[in-house]
Amino acid sequence: MNQQVNSVFQTIDGEQFGVYETAVEAIAASAAAQVEFQNEFGTEARNRIIAAIRQVILDSAGPLGEMAVEESGLGRVAHKIAKNQLSATATPGTESLLTQAISSDDGLTIEERAPFGLIGAVTPVTNEIPTIVSNVISMLAGGNAVVFNVHPSAKMTSAVAIDRINRAIIASGGPADLVTMIKDPTLDTLQEIVQAPEVRLLVGTGGPGLVKALLSSGKKAIGAGAGNPPVVVDGSADVALAGASIVAGASFDNNLLCIGEKEVFVVEPQAEALIDAMMQSGAYLLNTEQVEQVTNLVLTADDNEEMAIACSFGMDREYHLRKEWVGQDAKKILGAIGVEVDTPVDLLIFDAQVNNPFVQLEQMMPVLPIVRCQGFAQAVDFAVDAEHGNRHSACIYSNNVNNVTYFAKRIGTTVFTQNGPTLVGLGYGGAGTTSFTIAGPTGEGITTARDFTRVRRFAIAQGGNRII
Structure with a gap:
């Protein structure tokens, strides 16, 4: 642990704003702060507070990125920093909240966005700080407060981020405790949040088990589920691109993002050229023996072994991920099977059959299977099956508008990109806004402040000048 990160971790023993020992304390503090926030802070004040949050995260992006890798053991520091910066700069705020006015001879109706109140939110270990930041900006923009049950494996880094966010809010004139968390989050503290009457909306970013639990709570819930994003490369594609x-996309943060490319389906005439282009861009092509070694290393069929549960809905699988290999570097995986290379390696690739476990499993590591297909129609069929109905993300490399349109309709994902990594769908290297809560299961899609508000209708009958 480097000196800077160690010094930040040591502050956890001191006072941390917004970090509470119990769920009851965190909920009560945020509920009280939200009432003050809603009643006394208008759009201009919210914008000022959000600007302060953006700046403190940008100022802290480096240390928070280092802390995240140090604490969780997952991903790559440079990419953690990039995600922190992206969430701080590209998450939309109050501009997402539009008021609609409907006027006629019968009167005037105004529909505006009103806060839910206190939101209970759950964050993943894969995108710990970016999820907190994008949630906080969007939720506060809507006039809410939020209490987090963060992932236990990222609780120290999350506590530092939430402390800094609270200090920024207070320094910009806002109330303390608009953002809180439980210091030692558990399933029990999550249930306390879910059941608390003060909590009016639940937001979960994670696998189907989490989403199902929130949806069965009886409260309004927004669920951001898993993905197994396929890539299709057709005969018209620029294979070098x-x-x-x-x-670049599949290796980003060691493929921890649910939006990241997980398997490739390429039409046969393009396969060799595509693989060559990938190798020139930092990929290492595994041979048959090495594929078997990597499979035995990072996957397991033993249900009694500690594993990372696959996320896709309705899937009973023979293989699961070995938890210790999730989010690890490609060269570390190679080293574990006795392969040492002098050049940089960002991604491991290999020729695969469509039923290969890496094709069907959301692997969350820099190991990418490539399936050769006999035509575009087969590539699309394989991709739709591998996506497992998550409706999360997909990508195509094609210069044929008919093929792009056909695949987009067949796959039906929340995020769909053409001729670029799926990350551009989050505004990273592309147009658009950012959120790390991509609500495919509940239909909100890329969430913004609008999704964390409810519609309030104010109607003035007969132009307000007639009494009945």
Whole structure:
């Protein structure tokens, strides 16, 4: 642990704003802060507070990125920092809240967005700080407060981020405790949040088990589920572009993001050229023996072994991920099977059959299977099956508008990109806004402040000048 990160971790023993020992304390503090926030802070004040939050996260992006890797053991520091910066700069605020006025001879109706109140939110270990930041900006923009049950494996880093966010809010004139968390989060503290009458909306970013639990709570819930994003490369694709972009996307943060490319379906005439382009962009091609070694290393069929549960809905699988290999570097995986290389390696690739476990499993590590297909129609069929109905993300490399349109309709995902990594769908290297809560299961899609508000209708009958 470097000196800077160690010094930040040591502050956890001191006072941390917004970090509470119990769920009851955190809920009560945020509920009280929300009432003050809603009643006394208008759009201009919220914008000022959000600007302060953006700046403190940008100022802290480096240390928080280092802390996240140090604490969780997952991902790559440079990419953690990039995600922190992206969430701080590209998450939309109050501009997402539009008021609609409907006027006629019968009167005037105004529909505006009103806060839910206190929101209970759950965050993943894979995108710990970006999820907190994008949630906080969107939720506060809507006039809410939020209490987090963060992932236990990222609780120390999350506590530092929430402390800094609270200090920024207070320094910009806002109330303390608009953002809180439980210091030692558990399933029990999550249930306390879910059941608390003060909590009016639940937001969960994670697998189907979490989403199902929130949806069965009886409260309004927004669920951001898993993905197994496929990539299709057709005969019209620029394979040099495709190769470089797929490596960049699938290796980003060691493929921890649910939006990241997980498997490739390429039409046969393009396969060799695509693989060559990927190797020139930092991918290492595994041979048959090495594929078997990597499979035995990072996957397990033993249900009694500690594993990372696959996320896709309704899937009973023979293989599961070995937890200790999730989010690890490609060269570390190679080293574990006795392969040492002098050049940088960002991603491991290999020729695979469509039923290979890496194709069907959301692997969350820099190991990417490539399936050769006999035509575009087969590639689309394989991709739709591998996506497992998550409706999360997908990507195509094609210059044929008919093919792009056909695949987009068939796959039906929340995020769909053409000729670029799926990350551009989050505004990273592309147009658009950012959120790390991509609510496919409940239909909100890329969430903004609008999704964390409810509609309030104010109607003035007969122009307000007639009494009945």
